[in-house]
Amino acid sequence: MPTFEENLAKADTYLVRFRADGVLNQIGGEAVAASSGATFDTISPVDLKPLAQVARGDAADIDRAAQAAKAAFPAWAALGGDKRKALLHKIADAIVARAEEIALVECMDTGQSLKFMAKAALRGAENFRFFADRAPEARDGKVLRTEGQLNLTGRMPIGPVGIITPWNTPFMLSTWKIAPALAAGCTVVHKPAEFSPLTARLLVEIAEAAGLPKGVWNLVNGLGEEAGKALTEHPAIKAIGFVGESRTGSMIMRQGAATLKRVHFELGGKNPVIVFADADLERAADAAVFMIYSLNGERCTSSSRLLVEDSIYPQFTAMVAEKAKRIKIGHPLDPATVVGPLIHPVHEKKVLDYLEIGRREGATVAAGGVKVSGLGEGCYIAPTLFTGATNAMRIAREEIFGPVLTAIPFKDEAEAVSLANDVDYGLTGYLWTSDLTRALRMTDQLEAGMIWVNSENVRHLPTPFGGVKNSGIGRDGGDWSFDFYMETRNVAFATAHHPIPKLAG
Numbered sequence: 177m178p179t180f181e182e183n184l185a186k187a188d189t190y191l192v193r194f195r196a197d198g199v200l201n202q203i204g205g206e207a208v209a210a211s212s213g214a215t216f217d218t219i220s221p222v223d224l225k226p227l228a229q230v231a232r233g234d235a236a237d238i239d240r241a242a243q244a245a246k247a248a249f250p251a252w253a254a255l256g257g258d259k260r261k262a263l264l265h266k267i268a269d270a271i272v273a274r275a276e277e278i279a280l281v282e283c284m285d286t287g288q289s290l291k292f293m294a295k296a297a298l299r300g301a302e303n304f305r306f307f308a309d310r311a312p313e314a315r316d317g318k319v320l321r322t323e324g325q326l327n328l329t330g331r332m333p334i335g336p337v338g339i340i341t342p343w344n345t346p347f348m349l350s351t352w353k354i355a356p357a358l359a360a361g362c363t364v365v366h367k368p369a370e371f372s373p374l375t376a377r378l379l380v381e382i383a384e385a386a387g388l389p390k391g392v393w394n395l396v397n398g399l400g401e402e403a404g405k406a407l408t409e410h411p412a413i414k415a416i417g418f419v420g421e422s423r424t425g426s427m428i429m430r431q432g433a434a435t436l437k438r439v440h441f442e443l444g445g446k447n448p449v450i451v452f453a454d455a456d457l458e459r460a461a462d463a464a465v466f467m468i469y470s471l472n473g474e475r476c477t478s479s480s481r482l483l484v485e486d487s488i489y490p491q492f493t494a495m496v497a498e499k500a501k502r503i504k505i506g507h508p509l510d511p512a513t514v515v516g517p518l519i520h521p522v523h524e525k526k527v528l529d530y531l532e533i534g535r536r537e538g539a540t541v542a543a544g545g546v547k548v549s550g551l552g553e554g555c556y557i558a559p560t561l562f563t564g565a566t567n568a569m570r571i572a573r574e575e576i577f578g579p580v581l582t583a584i585p586f587k588d589e590a591e592a593v594s595l596a597n598d599v600d601y602g603l604t605g606y607l608w609t610s611d612l613t614r615a616l617r618m619t620d621q622l623e624a625g626m627i628w629v630n631s632e633n634v635r636h637l638p639t640p641f642g643g644v645k646n647s648g649i650g651r652d653g654g655d656w657s658f659d660f661y662m663e664t665r666n667v668a669f670a671t672a673h674h675p676i677p678k679l680a681g
Contacts, residue, residue, distance in 0.1 A: 180509055183509040187283065187284050191227060191281065194227060194281075198215065199373050201231045201233055201394075201395055201396050201397055202384070202394060202395040203240050203396070204244035204390055204394065205391060210231040210232050210237055210398070211233075212232070215232050216399070218285065218373055219520070221287035221518060221519050221520060221554055222284060222287060222517055222552070224554065232402070233367075233402070233403040235403075235406035237398070237403065238403055239410065242336060242412040243412065244391040245336035245363040245392070245394055247391055248390065248392045252363055252389060255361070257313070257315070258312050260308070260358065261312055264305070264359060266387060267383050270383075271297055272298065272301050275294075275298055278297040278300075279293045279294045280509065281374050281378065282347050282374070283509055285372045286346065287508055287517035288474075288508055289472075289516045290511060291511065291514060296347050296348045299351075300352075303352050304355045306355070310654075310655075311359040311360075314359055314360050314658050315332065315662070317329030317330040317331060323672075324672040325669065325670060326668070326669045328667045329664060330665060331662035333362045333661060333662055334362060334415050335362065335363075335415075336363045336413055337364055337365075337413060337415045337416070337417060337661060338365050338408065338410070338416045338417070339418075340366075340367045340400075340407065340418045341368050341369060342369050342419045342420045343369035343372040344474040344577075345475070346373075347375040347379060350375075351379070354393070358388075358393070359658075360661035360662050364392065364394065365407060365413065367404050368397065369420075370399055371523075372519065373397050376397075377395065380395045405431055408432045408437070410435075414437065415438040415439065415440070416428055416432055416439050417660065419441075419442040419476075420442075422443040422600075425441040425443045425649075439649060440648075440650035441649045442648050442652065443601075443643065444575040444603070445602075446480055446481060446573065446574070447467075447481065447603055447606070448595070448596040448605050449608070450586075450596060450609075451464070451484045452485050452592075452609040456630070457488065457492060459608075461492065464581070465500060465503075467633060468579065468580075469500065469503055469579045469581075470514070472516055472578065473515075473577065473580060474519060474578065477603060477604045478577075479604075479632075480582065481581075481582055481584065481595075482561075482582065483583075483586050485587075486585040496543075496561055500544060500560070501544075501559075503559050515558075515559055517551075517556045523555070523578075524547075524555035526576075527557055530570070530576045530578070531560060533571060534565070537569040539569060539571060540563045540564040541562060543558070544560030545558065545562075557578060562583065563583045565583060567584055567595050567599075572584060592618070593618065593621045593622065596622055597621075597622065601643070601647045602623040602643050602645035603625060603626065604643070605628075606627070606632070607627060607630070608629075609629075615630075623645060625641075625642045640652070640653050640654065640656045641653045641656075642656075
């Protein structure tokens with residue numbers, strides 16, 4: 177395993193090109209600056225120093241990209257599924273070949289530790305392979321018979337689509353949204369988050385070097401209120417797939433309403449992990465710690481509320497606090513680091529504000545609760561556990577999106593369900609119990625799109641991914657992705673003569 181110093185040297189080598197050339201847009205197969213010439217700086221959360229200047233795209237750049245996607249759509253949609261499959265596998269192979277570069281660049285751009293980002297590129301490649309294998313059948317439908325009629329259903333790609341991805345694990349989440357769009361036969365305009373744009377540039381380069389035709393995949397960097405807004409409003413864009421905050425999702429829905437855009441939202445969460453006294457407590461504690469403190473707590477599926485049966489509440493929260501205190505905080509390229517810096521000073525301030533809010537509300541800091549000193553100018557916050565909390569507190573109801581866990585006791589199954597459901601979100605739930613019938617009852621009652629029983633978040637790609645309430649609209653994964661990127665149509669054939677109504681004699 178490479179040392180910290182070796183990782184740092186390699187990362188610096190990979191970043192040289194971005195420092196020299198900046199981060200350009202990719203439109204119609206060409207690397208281009210913003211039409212206005214404007215740029216913005218992207219900084220590393222490790223030390224707050226600039227990594228690169230990024231093209232600041234606006235409505236003119238979005239229009240050019242949308243027109244390129246529109247022009248490329250007929251040929252790409254007409255390409256046979258087997259050919260799309262082969263091409264997407266070539267992209268996956270190319271991602272694997274550059275996995276180290278992707279991981280090191282993403283660590284420096286996001287602050288996520290190499291412990292997790294080392295696998296992000298490989299997961300991205302798997303996303304491409306998964307949907308590549310389904311491309312040949314993406315248009316298939318059903319034969320529906322009735323007396324005197326044969327119905328053939330099928331699916332067709334919806335057209336050029338806009339993809340807006342978040343800053344927390346940008347490479348993997350970009351592949352998760354873009355791979356099924358391409359497999360379905362759609363063309364793409366991708367607007368990555370402004371806080372972490374570097375690996376989006378690598379990804380589109382990899383795709384075109386692997387043979388993806390020009391204009392099929394276009395990249396426009398920029399701010400949400402400029403490039404993002406223009407993308408959601410553009411009439412040539414038929415659908416918007418967005419991963420990010422619930423508030424932004426609501427805004428996108430309003431912006432796309434005039435053009436009746438289809439939308440798919442993977443939004444926020446305030447996910448409960450519910451622990452009963454009969455659970456395997458050591459495994460449950462490890463899972464709870466993993467799901468809130470891995471990826472710096474910057475994940476939509478994090479278990480940010482810990483609901484514990486009151487008879488074991490002191491014991492279990494003490495176990496979690498002890499584990500949280502032992503987590504290694506440090507530079508993301510240090511192989512021993514688990515928690516790195518948060519993405520940006522703006523987000524760091526938000527999380528620090530919530531630590532103060534929790535104290536003012538009367539919760540007890542059982543672990544962490546502070547900005548970590550001695551690690552330079554980066555955005556480092558210690559893994560935090562609040563105990564003595566109630567579900568009425570803001571730290572229990574609002575998405576913090578950082579390494580902050582709020583523990584609340586419950587007395588019985590009914591109260592556990594009530595507490596779990598008493599938030600605006602409904603993305604995931606985690607349930608720990610050895611009672612199978614209780615697990616069946618609870619999973620029937622929990623308001624969440626995904627629930628894991630006696631497990632942390634272990635993804636199986638054919639299963640649906642998505643939430644209810646303010647956590648989103650629609651599902652990713654398996655054929656559910658194609659349901660979004662494709663239109664279903666029916667063709668009815670008369671198989672016998674039948675009386676046709678006559679309106680005139």
